[in-house]
Amino acid sequence: MKDNILKGSIVLLILLLFLISVTAVSSEDNNSNSNKDLNIMSLSKGGITIQYPSDWGNSKATSNYSIMAISKLDSIDAFGIGQVNINVEKKPIEGDFNTFVNDTYKSMQKDSSFQLVSSGAVSIGGQDAYEYVYTSTQGTGEKEHKAVWFEKGGQAYVIMYSAPISEFEDNLYVFDFVLSGIQIT
Template sequence: MKGIFKTIIVIVLLVILAFAAYSSGLLDTFTATGQTYESNGITFQYPDSWTEANCVSDGAIGAVVDSNNSNISVVIQQVPSEYGSDIQNACAVNDQFLSQSSNYVNIQEINSSIHNQSVVMHRYLVNEPDGSQKEHVATWIKMKDNKIYVILFSTPVNSYEQERSSYDLVAGTFNLTNNNTSLFPINI
């Protein structure tokens, strides 16, 4: 009888804990998938509070922006073939252009991987004309179509840590499509 009573108490406590975790939003990070962007041969997930945007930058093939702050965005760009076919070299060519501006401040450049695919992550600041600073993370990746893409995250410096998970969602789910066939294995 005591064993059954203990089991019932444990079950009731687990139900209460689960309800408390659900109510507080603790489970949101495990269940949130966001919205899906699928256009121009690419697909990725982005936060529910964001929206698709039109981007006029060179090579832009997709863009999303925080609905509450248009200074926070992620733009996907296809790198011009003139930059070469190697992500290290392409990133170096881009660095040369950036370093010509006195508004550019390099933070770091690291080699990493996303889903066992080599990437170059370049983090830098840009001093904006209005006196503010924006932090950028440019993730350079060569996909199975042999083209290089940049996943460019931009945010005011003071929002970087709070918004980084939004960038991680986009970068972690970025993929190419070809008639609904994946060209890049996603194993999240």
């Protein structure tokens, strides 16, 4: 009887190991197939060049200061505006850059639909910059935003990533990718 139990256990163990290996190989094939279809795209406007994955594309921006906007393709609505997007803006600076950026967020904090999460100094493309993370409640629901500000030629630039809170972390890697390869001329 012990031999039958031992043989049955060995067969069951071998079957279990086989199923695990088949599942792992299948999962790797699915992941590599989905990444094979992605290409790296490039967009240049207003002295900024960015690269982004091909499952993102041009979209309309809601800001008058926008020089370019890209969005996750499956998040773009009928009006051409992406719910998961990266927007690059350029604004003229009045006075000191640090004061300009800080005043922007001080005025936003007066609005109850705005909640500052964090802020601090960072570097982008070898330049000193400021990073702000905040949430806001808009007509489309609650969103999370990550904005990186820097100064160039008397202009304030901001690269801002926005997404519904439920999608923010899942797509943050694209914003990090865009920032890691940004070219500022």
